[in-house]
Amino acid sequence: MRTxxxxxxxxxxxxxxxxxxxxxxxxxAASCAEMAxxxxxxxxxxQNEMQISVKQKKLGEPVGETLLGQTVFIMGFGNIGIDxxxxxxxxxxxxxxxxxxxxxxxxxxxxxxxxxxxxxxxDLVDKKGSHEDxxxxxxxxxxxxxxxxxxxxxxGIVNKSFISSMKxxxxxxxxxxxxxxxxxxxxxxLESGHLGGLGIDVAWTEPFDPDDPILKFKNIIIxxxxxxxxxxxxxxMAKIVGDVALQLHAGTPLTGIELVN
Numbered sequence: 001m002r003t004x005x006x007x008x009x010x011x012x013x014x015x016x017x018x019x020x021x022x023x024x025x026x027x028x029a030a031s032c033a034e035m036a037x038x039x040x041x042x043x044x045x046x047q048n049e050m051q052i053s054v055k056q057k058k059l060g061e062p063v064g065e066t067l068l069g070q071t072v073f074i075m076g077f078g079n080i081g082i083d084x085x086x087x088x089x090x091x092x093x094x095x096x097x098x099x100x101x102x103x104x105x106x107x108x109x110x111x112x113x114x115x116x117x118x119x120x121x122x123d124l125v126d127k128k129g130s131h132e133d134x135x136x137x138x139x140x141x142x143x144x145x146x147x148x149x150x151x152x153x154x155x156g157i158v159n160k161s162f163i164s165s166m167k168x169x170x171x172x173x174x175x176x177x178x179x180x181x182x183x184x185x186x187x188x189x190l191e192s193g194h195l196g197g198l199g200i201d202v203a204w205t206e207p208f209d210p211d212d213p214i215l216k217f218k219n220i221i222i223x224x225x226x227x228x229x230x231x232x233x234x235x236x237m238a239k240i241v242g243d244v245a246l247q248l249h250a251g252t253p254l255t256g257i258e259l260v261n
Contacts, residue, residue, distance in 0.1 A: 028228040032201075033083035035227035036145050036175045039199030040067060042221045043171050049218055067091040073098075073141035075134060076148035076176065077125070084145065085124040096127040096137050135165040143171045150177035160185040169196035175227045178202040183214075190217050201227040 045064035053061045070093050074081045077099040085095050129137055134157075138144055144166060148154045158172070159182040166172070172195060174181055183204045189195035197219040206225060214220065 029079040029083040031230040031232065032080045032147075032175050032227040033087050035201055035223070036080075036084050036147075036173055037067075037087055039173045039175070039201070039221055039223070040072075040143055040145075040171065043173075043197035043199050043219065044070075046219070047221060052218075067093055069093070070142040071096060071140055073137045073144045074125075075137075075144060075146050078147060078149070080175070081145075081147040082124070084147065089124060094126050095124060096129070096140060097125045098129040098131060098133055098137060100131065102128055102130075135162065138162055138165045138170075139167065141170060142167065143173065146172075146174040146176045146180050148176050148180055150179055155179050156182045158182060158185070160188065163189045163195060166195070168194050171195075171197040171199065173199040175201045178204045178206065187214055190214070190220070197221075201225055 044067060046062045049062040053059075067088070068091060070091075072088055072093050072095055074084055074095060074097040077085075077097040081097060081099070085097070088095060127137075131153075144158075146158065148157065157180055158174075163172070163185055172181075172186070178200070181200070181204070186195065186198060190198065198214075198217075199221045201223045202225055203222065208222060208224065215222070
């Protein structure tokens with residue numbers, strides 16, 4: 001027997017519960033992971049300097065670096081961090097990562113029993129840590145990628161102390177939230193030369209100020225908050241929203257979303 005949804009219940013539900021579409025179900029995590037790699041490669045191969053060389057008709061300049069052999073610190077190993085690790089492994093990098101808590105490894109009955117974490121093979125990460133290890137991991141990394149969610153504990157987490165603990169010349173990439181980075185700390189370490197490069201898809205203020213003095217540096221790449229803006233992720237999210245609307249109308253259990261207070 002088909003049930004009919006009471007509109008007042010729907011409005012009550014919407015008023016008190018906030019639906020969220022998990023990034024791993026839509027391709028958003030994959031899109032953000034690809035953007036992180038784009039920013040890494042752009043910094044390593046000195047994208048801005050290459051454009052100058054083109055304009056000046058120079059060949060063979062500048063000399064860049066490869067991802068091969070780099071140690072990448074993924075700070076926040078959620079859906080985006082996992083997708084990033086999957087895509088980085090073929091580049092021949094060492095991956096170290098931190099997250100609030102790591103689930104116990106599970107053995108899966110396949111041809112070769114593989115420990116898994118969040119549904120993926122656990123050997124994606126060469127070294128795991130928690131929040132207390134971020135300074136140690138920052139010191140070990142050639143590239144730090146921020147994939148953290150923003151909350152009162154993480155706002156400004158990439159501050160002077162954190163960046164000072166990074167290797168001289170290491171790269172910093174942020175595809176999560178702009179407020180994770182302390183603006184003054186970033187500018188200070190770019191000016192001193194301690195920070196080797198900055199790649200961000202999110203900024204302290206958005207839209208980003210095109211006259212911001214940080215743009216004077218050649219070793220930065222800034223994109224306009226488009227990491228998840230792809231045809232694939234938008235179509236996938238639209239389908240989930242449409243499916244949930246039909247489920248609400250039919251009074252059936254909701255799938256494809258997470259509900260948070």
